[in-house]
Amino acid sequence: MFNTVSGRRPGGAVASGPHNARNPLPGRAFIAVIVACASLMGCATSSDVVATSKPNTYTIAASATGGRMAWARAHEQAMNQARDYCERRGMQTSVTAETVSGVQMLTEHGSSMSFECHPKF
Structure with missing residues (x-):
């Protein structure tokens, strides 16, 4: 035993x-x-939010590596950062444009996003 x-x-x-x-x-x-x-x-990183020349309009970029679905993590990271940025100002996010790059496994995938912050109704 x-x-x-x-x-x-x-x-x-x-x-x-x-x-x-x-x-x-x-x-x-x-x-x-x-x-x-x-x-x-599983990690994704993002840049700082950058103001554009238009009022309440900003850009952000995010990237992720590993697997075919890394673009989804990059997109989610960019969306979360944009949402947090606007919410800290008491506003809501409206995405105006997004560019996604990278489709092959084990390469860097990215999401570049333009967004606006609008008052909450």
Whole structure:
């Protein structure tokens, strides 16, 4: 009989094998690398909001890498930043134009957006 909590057999002998506390699971390092890579792939970054020459009209750019759907993360990041910018001013967002770039896996995908802040009704 084997105690999975203590890693000992009856009589105090320490079990050998991959579940021994002194011998961690062989795939643990591999799993850590996969988790680290997956977390990096989920990231998107954005520029600061930039005012244009038109009143209450702004631009923002966002980018993301990893996978075919990275453009969606870039779009979402740009939308969230635009919405937050207008909400901090007590206004609502209206997107006037958006350009999306990048379609291949493992390349940088981007979203450039122009938006306006309008009073809430």
